[in-house]
Amino acid sequence: MTQTEQSFKKKTLSELSKQFESWGFTDIRTPHLPEKHLPTRTVSGFHPDMTFKKHNVLFIVEVVSGGVLENDGNFDKWLVYSDRAKDVKGCFWILVPEGCKVEFVSKINDLYINASVHEL
Numbered sequence: 341m342t343q344t345e346q347s348f349k350k351k352t353l354s355e356l357s358k359q360f361e362s363w364g365f366t367d368i369r370t371p372h373l374p375e376k377h378l379p380t381r382t383v384s385g386f387h388p389d390m391t392f393k394k395h396n397v398l399f400i401v402e403v404v405s406g407g408v409l410e411n412d413g414n415f416d417k418w419l420v421y422s423d424r425a426k427d428v429k430g431c432f433w434i435l436v437p438e439g440c441k442v443e444f445v446s447k448i449n450d451l452y453i454n455a456s457v458h459e460l
Contacts, residue, residue, distance in 0.1 A: 345405045346372075352403050352435065352460060353390055360392055365399070368392040383424050386417040398430035403460075404444075405437060415451050422454045435460050 350372050357368050357377060370390040371379040380391045383400065390401040400421045404414070418434065425432035432455045436444045441459045448455060 348405050349389065349403050356390065356401070356403075356435075363394075365392040365394045383417075384420045386420055388421060398425065398428050400425055400430065400432045401435065402433070403435045415448075415453065418448065418453045418455065419451065422452075426454060431456060433458060 353370050353372050354376075357370065357373065360368055368390065369378050369380045369392070371387050372389060380388045388400045389403050392399050392401075402414075402418065402421065418432075421432045424430070434444070434448070434455045434457050436457060436459055438459045441457055445457050448457070
């Protein structure tokens with residue numbers, strides 16, 4: 341991951357954590373903001389970008405930037421997150437750059453990854 345991608349992810353997660361806290365989400369965790377939140381718990385050896393809860397429902401969040409569709413390494417962990425969310429009756433969200441949603445949804449559907457995709 342490049343420095344620009346890391347900076348984008350950290351900024352996005354910082355803004356999201358503020359929003360989620362104001363909406364009453366609890367147990368917000370992310371390894372990208374160690375000064376504010378505990379790190380995420382592993383999900384089959386992977387660390388999601390962010391997790392949180394609302395009414396005991398687990399949300400798993402991944403933030404992606406451009407070029408992610410060419411990185412097959414992400415798809416394995418997203419399949420794991422998708423399965424975990426399904427097992428605990430939770431939600432798996434993938435946040436993508438504006439204008440990338442249609443192509444991204446097509447790709448993850450082809451791979452049977454069940455996620456709610458949102459544009460940033």
